[in-house]
Amino acid sequence: MKISDLLKLSTDNLRRRKGRTILTLIGVVIGTCLIVVMISLGIALNQQYEELLRSYGDLTKIQIYNYTYGGGRNDNAPPVIDDAMLETFKAMPHVIAATPQYQANSLNAQLYSGKSDRYQTYFNAYGMDPASLEAMGISISSGEYLTGNENFGKNKIPVLVGENFGYSFEDTRKSYNSGKRYIYQGQLDANGNPVEPFVDISKDKMILRMTDGDENNPKTREYELVVVGVMKSDFNAGYFTDSGIVMSVSNLKHLENTYKKLVGSASTNNIQTGYNTVYIKVDDVDNVADVEEQIKDLGYNDIQSLSQIREQMQAQVQKQQFTLGGLAAVSLLVAALNIANTMTMAIYERTKEIGVMKVLGCELGKIRGMFLIESGAIGFLGGVVGVVISYIVSFIINNLQTIILLLGIQNESNDMMGGMMMGGMGVGMGGASSVIPWWLVVGAVVFATFVGLVSGIVPANKAVKISALEAIRRE
């Protein structure tokens, strides 16, 4: 017997008893619909949480703190994060980039710009892995990212600067008490226009100068900072994108070493204790916990990421979803009993037919198959219709405010309804309150079909056991 014939027999039978099929379908439709809507509410809630978290910062970033004080390292302390350890981090699965935010704390230098070094600021730079800049969420508003391979000549150092870096310069010709010594970001002139900073970071030459501190006969070193790109101000990526300087770790270390030589060995006794802050970028939020685990295994305990908070939020939503989904599942269970009942009825009605088919040489498997297809089809159809209705319900939930407005219902009830929806579903952060992704659609239909099939097993076996002889004798 061909599958197509089996399918046709089954569907013909369903069509034959339309009323009962439809009633049974409705049960499945309601069950599927409830499950889909409940899960869609949970998904929407999760998405809202995620959006909220994203506004706090990058979810896929992990921070490792590894501060060691002085030279007194004990054996239990986490290993020093050196360049080799950085490579270990980078080699971990799912890790896209790892970079320190190196701050040359012992480096004491000034930046000068303008005619006769009129404008000045303290030098304070971050040393980062040039390859990681983009991954760390730093975006460039003009120019390019650092590559680490730039060569502008002797004593010229490529840097990225924050878009408002120019405001950190002060005018050394004005007195400390004068208001004109500084220009603040957002400062307006008499006409209400923003005042430009003293230094135009994209044009003006900036000189880094360090001295040995000898007031009478100072030894100095000078470098020119070449602005390769200007960073877009984004506090999620770090405040330095607004008014800081970023250069490659190696350049910053070079500057630091130069300074140490300049001032003499007296103050160079600080041991290289590795990087104390390292950022790691992971390819996907779902892998953050995994990477964190690996880092912990290396001995680092002070790890922070937003995804830790995210997990707590998700666990909470999940609990809620399980409760709601469980309630919905009960209605699908009732639907399953309904299907089993319908199929049993159908088999009683068709006993004679089954007997005739058996006598005429229909194999048992085919008879079982026929009934399983029927119950599976009820599940499948119920699932499909249930999903369609879920979409409608979801649309209504998401547009409840608009719909109520359109219907012209009075304000009072509007507030009440709105409040109920908001309160009940944790809505209020904006965005949709019911989201139905494709996998939920597929999952719901597959699950409903499965429920149908399972409900059909017992009745189908009953059909198989019918005695052909007794069946054909029946009038």
Next chain:
Amino acid sequence: MGLNPIVRVEHLRKVYRVGKEKVVALNDVNIGIMPGEVCCIVGASGSGKSTLLNQLAGLEKPTRGKVYIGKHEISAMTENELAKFRQAHLGFIFQSYNLLQNLTAVENVAMPLMFKGVGRKERTKLAMAQLKRMGLAKRANHKPTEMSGGQQQRVGIARAFVLKPRVIFADEPTGNLDTKTTRQVLYSMLEMAKENGTTFVMVTHEKDLAGCADRIITIQDGNVLSDIVVDDATKAKNRAAMFEGIATNSVPDEPVEAQADNASKA
């Protein structure tokens, strides 16, 4: 025709349990039916003739003894093996026709072909040919409820013959029909059996029907009372009497439509 019987029964015993009592339906039956024979099993009500037929067809398992069809011991087969065996070698005609009510005549006839896995087009063609042979071409797309008893039984016959089985079992095939229709239906069955060389085993309680058979097995109280091979002369006489008035070479009746059909052809 071979020398070995195609249907063979050895020491067949069937006991039913009714409540706490045992009812012996068949005691110790030994029979053999030769290939191509028309065999009638006769007996009074409750003699066990229907039980015997069910055993022969493998619809019930015997309490003891063996049933062979050809080389196959069908009494030892599983239900699925039996299903396959029926598909390949057996046909059935029932007293109450047992057509599926929601299928048309042609779909009913095509059903055994469907179980065998024959495609829709091919099986409809074969079923139509079979219905035409039974003079029911015009009724092909009618449901059983729209047909007379005789017509329904002819659909049943077409269904039994459509796979050209080796053996056909018929349980009181004319039991629900009037005399005239009975004769026509019997004629159709015997003609088809002869044409296809089918062994035809029929249970009946009507003596004159049995008279047309090659072999008459009489059952009484679960035992074979007699097993007679009818001689050709008697058979010819009986058949002539039985089928008097039924045109020997024509397709059986379809009175009104057939005439209209012929008229339109002429």
